[in-house]
């Protein structure tokens with residue numbers, strides 16, 4: 001192994017690749033207006049939602065799949081997908097004791113224990129299995145503060161007026177091809193509502209698990225923070241290993257009113273395909289937050305390590321005066337993975353500020369692109385943006401690209417962009433090794449050093465987790 | 480200090496090594512016993528740094544023949560990190576910068592890797608802090624350097640001091656210091672030499688690679704070796720260094736031209 005070179009990095013086998021055997025109710029494959037109606041009927045939805053879905057569907061029919069990203073994949077046949085699948089046990093159970101033990105076991109295996117005795121003490125979890133929420137912990141405790149944390153299907157039933165007021169107001173149903181598709185067929189996801197003046201007493205977290213091999217995954221998440229409310233939310237994702245690709249087209253909408261603050265963190269570890277690029281998730285996600293109120297703040301932190309393809313641009317619309325948008329991202333690609341990810345910071349209101357810190361790490365034959373837009377409108381007097389985009393290359397067959405777009409209609413806007421590219425050199429690794437630090441530990445030391453600015457933004461409970469995840473991805477990486 | 484009955488720490492026998500297709504080491508023989516200080520001198524490009532990196536296990540160099548025993552066991556079979564853990568230390572001629580990796584954290588991980596091998600308990604951040612403060616004094620280094628990334632933006636002399644700080648923390652049995660004196664100002668040279676003398680003891684051995692007598696005035700060697708064309712051409716006592724200072728290396732060419740050496744060197 002003393003001849004190990006930096007070029008030989010490969011990830012270790014995916015830990016979460018198992019499939020849970022469970023009876024599932026599925027509808028026939030294919031998409032049509034009838035299918036949209038069927039989904040809505042199965043979920044017993046109010047008319048406003050069926051309307052929303054149908055408008056989205058009709059619009060989707062007129063749209064083209066985007067092809068501007070630096071991604072290559074064979075055409076997706078949308079009639080070959082199944083648009084509704086749910087574990088047979090339909091009714092959401094009032095108590096965890098009634099949830100199918102196979103499901104609880106699945107989440108336990110993933111490190112997300114849901115039962116009263118074992119659950120994380122400071123984190124409320126919504127567990128979503130194949131796009132259906134199966135359990136939400138600490139609901140009652142959160143309700144004491146007026147915080148609503150439940151599946152979006154439940155929210156539609158129990159708080160329809162809130163859903164109707166906010167759904168589709170940040171990401172309109174016709175926003176883009178994948179968002180329109182999601183709006184037509186979305187199955188489940190999380191709903192969070194933090195009332196005026198409340199600081200959410202614990203971390204909220206949704207854990208997404210794809211289980212089924214031929215089902216499209218269309219989650220929908222909506223988070224609303226009223227005046228001066230604050231919340232920190234984290235999502236995690238894994239999927240079994242299939243040699244086919246699964247489509248995952250989620251939409252996340254965040255709304256922050258005056259002085260509210262939302263911190264949204266993602267640790268994405270969908271199955272990435274094998275080292276030859278067979279299988280893996282197509283992750284086409286629209287995430288957007290709207291700083292609607294003055295002095296509001298939305299902060300995105302993402303650690304993207306999985307998926308065969310990642311197409312994702314968590315964005316902030318900075319409408320309120322003095323509002324703040326942040327985007328901190330680590331995207332690691334290996335083997336044949338492709339990522340085209342970044343953010344949009346849309347400065348609308350005066351004195352709005354945004355920060356972008358993006359760290360791309362590419363190993364193997366992968367391709368990793370940062371694509372970001374900073375837009376400053378005519379009313380955004382005194383807007384400021386700082387962007388920093390760093391790429392790290394491991395080996396000599398990986399690619400890294402940076403596409404920063406700046407559009408400013410505000411002559412006095414202050415926009416700063418810094419970019420850098422580095423490569424882990426054999427001499428750096430040897431230096432660490434010659435001090436007793438193993439090759440893999442040396443690689444992960446350098447990688448975590450590179451990512452520190454982003455990891456520092458993650459909720460404490462998850463920062464160490466993210467660090468471990470990256471090491472894991474690069475472990476066994478020595479030829 | 481020479482004791483002919485002192486245990487052998489490092490024994491290099493007829494070592495040949497190449498980089499890509501280029502032979503660089505062409506039959507190095509050298510024995511280091513506990514308590515001894517050796518100096519290796521020689522022209523630029525004669526193979527001194529190559530020897531040090533081959534001993535430390537740099538992947539760019541391939542050993543083509545010969546052997547190296549470290550306390551009687553095959554050193555060349557070990558990973559670089561394992562060589563370090565069992566007490567081999569290389570102070571680099573050109574220490575690299577490692578952005579993003581905190582110097583303090585790096586020093587702690589390295590120290591604990593060595594301690595684990597020695598069967599000592601791992602030092603937590605507090606215990607390590609005490610240790611590092613103490614060892615900083617050996618090299619009279621400003622604690623502010625601990626807060627920075629490894630070697631990043633350090634001046635040439637600061638990098639060399641950081642090397643000696645690492646040595647002070649790792650307490651090696653065999654320390655190879657490759658031109659640790661170059662780039663040091665006069666005061667720093669005295670401090671670093673003092674540090675090396677302090678760390679050298681009856682159980683350890685030091686191999687100093689240097690071009691200058693002034694280092695050997697401060698750290699007096701028991702043996703001086705002259706390296707040329709990938710071999711040790713001549714070995715003597717500390718006076719050999721003084722002789723080199725006076726005569727330069729021209730005589731080396733004559734010696735290399737001798738039939739026996741010439742045949743081997745090609």
Ligand SMILES: Nc1ncnc2c1ncn2[C@@H]1O[C@H](COP(=O)(O)OP(=O)(O)OP(=O)(O)O)[C@@H](O)[C@H]1O
Nearest residue numbers: 498503521522523524525526527528529530539572
């Ligand atoms: N990685 C490498 N690739 C190509 N050539 C190399 C490499 N490493 C060493 N060499 C060559 O091997 C020879 C010996 O180099 P080395 O660095 O060991 O010399 P040195 O004795 O340390 O010289 P100096 O006194 O200048 O430090 C030189 O000709 C050098 O160019």
Ligand SMILES: [Mg+2]
Nearest residue numbers: 527528529572
């Ligand atoms: Mg040298």
